[in-house]
Amino acid sequence: MMVQPSDVKHDLNEAADVCVIGSGAGGGVFAGEMAEAGRSVILLEEGPHYTKEDFDQRSDDMLARLYGERGWAATEDLSVNILYAQCVGGSTVCYWADSFRTPPDRLELWTREFRLKGKSEEELRPHFEKVEKAINVHPAPPELFNNNNWLIKKGAEALGWQGEAVTQARKGCVGCGYAMEGCAYDAKQSMLVTYVPRASERGAKVFSSCRAERLSVEKGRAVGVEARLLDPQNKAPGHQVRVRARIVALAGGGVGSAVFLLRNGTANHHHQVGKNFYTNPGAMAWALFDQDVLMYRKIPAAYGIKQFRQVRVNERGEYVEGGYLLLPNQLQPAIAAAALPGFGEVHRRYMQNFPRVGGTYAILDDENTGEIVLDASGNPVFRYTVRGRDKLKTRDFLKKSASVLLAAGAREVLIPSSPPLLIRETREIPAIDSLSLAPGTMVFGGPHLLATCRRGEDITRCVTDSYGESHEIKNLFIVDGSSLPGSVSVDPSLTIMAFSSQTAQYVNEHWPMP
Numbered sequence: 049m050m051v052q053p054s055d056v057k058h059d060l061n062e063a064a065d066v067c068v069i070g071s072g073a074g075g076g077v078f079a080g081e082m083a084e085a086g087r088s089v090i091l092l093e094e095g096p097h098y099t100k101e102d103f104d105q106r107s108d109d110m111l112a113r114l115y116g117e118r119g120w121a122a123t124e125d126l127s128v129n130i131l132y133a134q135c136v137g138g139s140t141v142c143y144w145a146d147s148f149r150t151p152p153d154r155l156e157l158w159t160r161e162f163r164l165k166g167k168s169e170e171e172l173r174p175h176f177e178k179v180e181k182a183i184n185v186h187p188a189p190p191e192l193f194n195n196n197n198w199l200i201k202k203g204a205e206a207l208g209w210q211g212e213a214v215t216q217a218r219k220g221c222v223g224c225g226y227a228m229e230g231c232a233y234d235a236k237q238s239m240l241v242t243y244v245p246r247a248s249e250r251g252a253k254v255f256s257s258c259r260a261e262r263l264s265v266e267k268g269r270a271v272g273v274e275a276r277l278l279d280p281q282n283k284a285p286g287h288q289v290r291v292r293a294r295i296v297a298l299a300g301g302g303v304g305s306a307v308f309l310l311r312n313g314t315a316n317h318h319h320q321v322g323k324n325f326y327t328n329p330g331a332m333a334w335a336l337f338d339q340d341v342l343m344y345r346k347i348p349a350a351y352g353i354k355q356f357r358q359v360r361v362n363e364r365g366e367y368v369e370g371g372y373l374l375l376p377n378q379l380q381p382a383i384a385a386a387a388l389p390g391f392g393e394v395h396r397r398y399m400q401n402f403p404r405v406g407g408t409y410a411i412l413d414d415e416n417t418g419e420i421v422l423d424a425s426g427n428p429v430f431r432y433t434v435r436g437r438d439k440l441k442t443r444d445f446l447k448k449s450a451s452v453l454l455a456a457g458a459r460e461v462l463i464p465s466s467p468p469l470l471i472r473e474t475r476e477i478p479a480i481d482s483l484s485l486a487p488g489t490m491v492f493g494g495p496h497l498l499a500t501c502r503r504g505e506d507i508t509r510c511v512t513d514s515y516g517e518s519h520e521i522k523n524l525f526i527v528d529g530s531s532l533p534g535s536v537s538v539d540p541s542l543t544i545m546a547f548s549s550q551t552a553q554y555v556n557e558h559w560p561m562p
């Protein structure tokens with residue numbers, strides 16, 4: 049059952065087995081699996097409930113309506129654009145739907161470093177299989193490659209690099225190209241059209257435009273949540289919703305979960321909440337071709353290059369290359385105009401020729417983290433700077449991008465630094481090594497907000513245990529990107545969903561139905 053603020057005429061007292069906060073990748077799966085197991089579920093979602101009719105394919109409208117801070121959230125140094133959605137379905141409503149399993153080497157690293165339990169490939173396999181089936185994960189079919197994908201594939205093959213079709217969570221994709229603006233065809237298999245409606249069909253009560261504000265704790269156990277309905281237009285506070293629950297599952301995302309706990313001043317004995325903030329800061333390279341590219345149609349990253357996912361070092365341990373996925377980029381014109389460098393001749397030339405513009409985007413496996421803190425009004429401040437080896441990775445990504453785009457036949461490559469750097473021949477590529485990448489000299493996108501309440505058995509370094517239960521507050525689970533131990537080195541949504549599914553199974557085994 050979906051409940052809008054206008055359906056509620058007075059303050060409410062509700063009770064359920066499980067109260068889930070947030071309906072994105074983590075919360076959607078958790079609510080769905082709890083409802084499927086026959087538990088009563090209340091799902092609280094701060095953002096409004098939009099449907100395909102609302103997705104008008106205008107980037108300006110959709111950024112403002114779907115994204116936190118209207119799409120303009122940024123790190124304190126203004127270098128990374130922090131991207132997350134606030135609506136039923138969470139950031140999966142805006143995501144590209146690239147769906148990767150966690151690389152086994154990353155599971156091994158986390159298991160070693162954080163003494164994680166239950167995270168071997170074998171233990172997670174059934175959860176990946178279950179989620180992949182539910183959201184129809186399959187390799188992008190050739191007919192949905194756009195010319196940017198084909199060109200980057202051509203360039204990679206000319207250079208002898210390995211690439212492959214990227215697995216996607218879509219069904220009946222028409223290739224309109226508006227993924228970040230919300231899918232107007234319900235083809236992208238976000239939580240909005242999969243797990244959330246399934247939870248609702250199985251009896252879950254989903255409150256949209258309803259912000260969880262206070263965690264209720266008795267004798268060290270979470271026993272419920274106090275939430276506030278908000279006007280979907282202007283967020284003006286309305287009636288209160290008080291929920292009593294045996295289990296509270298926090299899934300507000302890398303930003304929302306940390307903010308909720310910091311505002312509550314709880315589950316933070318060792319001051320780890322908000323720390324270890326990863327963003328996977330993605331740089332971009334642009335290129336002008338003599339043929340139509342139409343990067344803004346079909347699947348954004350139908351094809352991807354994984355060859356540089358892991359860092360390669362020399363015998364002295366010095367960085368050589370890698371530490372990112374190299375993907376084709378896709379931005380609609382209005383967003384591209386904001387991401388291209390500044391003003392003037394170069395900017396005008398690229399926008400005038402936008403149908404012939406292609407480019408790349410990095411999923412950068414960052415290792416130098418930041419933190420989320422609250423300002424005096426309780427709003428999040430993102431302290432994060434691209435630095436250290438992450439700069440080397442960025443420069444390497446830009447150089448590899450220039451190589452692949454030139455090999456694909458680009459007339460010129462634009463590195464969007466300030467001032468912009470134009471590269472027309474491979475011998476000019478080393479100029480990228482002299483870019484400072486200091487704050488304000490390049491735009492990075494930060495769509496993967498992770499590990500601000502990370503998991504692990506070491507209570508001094510981790511906020512929850514291996515299965516997501518808070519080390520301090522019993523019956524409080526954290527099941528979203530905030531509770532991953534770190535960067536996944538690929539897009540994280542499938543990992544978040546599989547971890548959430550595993551926690552659902554754990555809860556079902558340890559908290560039998562009364």
Ligand SMILES: Cc1cc2nc3c(=O)[nH]c(=O)nc-3n(C[C@H](O)[C@H](O)[C@H](O)COP(=O)(O)OP(=O)(O)OC[C@H]3O[C@@H](n4cnc5c(N)ncnc54)[C@H](O)[C@@H]3O)c2cc1C
Pocket residue numbers: 069070071072073074075092093094095131132133134135136137138139140142143144145146147148228258259260261299300301302304305308495496497527528529530539540541542544
């Ligand atoms: C433009 C873009 C493209 C992306 N592309 C990909 C991709 O191709 N592949 C991939 O794997 N990942 C992609 N991602 C990242 C992916 O979408 C996120 O990593 C994932 O959705 C995070 O899941 P989550 O559950 O942690 O949080 P979210 O999905 O962000 O959900 C959190 C939800 O909690 C709600 N919430 C927060 N606080 C409260 C509160 N106090 N009360 C009630 N509700 C609250 C929020 O409103 C939000 O709806 C992309 C992200 C963006 C922005």
